[in-house]
């Protein structure tokens with residue numbers, strides 16, 4: 857089996873992740889109101905129950921409503937940095953600032969999983 861990372865590479869990753877995320881947590885505070893206008897791009901995929909993308913792999917689109925805000929912001933940052941590999945999410949996250957990610961996280965956190973499909977009210 858092919859090794860994905862060498863140990864030194866993993867150490868560098870860990871340092872980047874820790875320094876990056878602590879800086880983000882200290883500087884950026886999200887607001888659900890701020891996120892309202894930023895999720896129009898997400899609704900098409902994340903609001904359709906059981907929607908699956910079929911390229912490049914069949915993926916189930918995760919539910920975001922009711923998810924922890926910091927988890928969402930951290931996941932988006934990981935796509936942006938390339939630590940998470942899903943190509944569409946990477947492309948989308950690349951266009952978001954730290955403030956956008958924090959706002960979007962709070963927006964979805966303020967919803968419940970049963971909100972009408974996480975859509976805009």
Ligand code: HEC
Pocket residue numbers: 894895897898899900901902909915916917918920927928929931932940941942944945948960
């Ligand atoms: C083209 C469809 C599509 C669009 C548009 C889209 N997503 Fe996603 N999203 C996905 C898929 C598919 C996954 C699962 C990818 C994976 O397995 O890494 C995902 C994963 C995520 C995750 C990780 C969830 C978890 O449980 O780990 C977050 C957070 C997320 N998306 C947020 C967003 C936000 C915020 C937007 C809008 C700015 C958005 N997505 C737009 C398809 C989409």
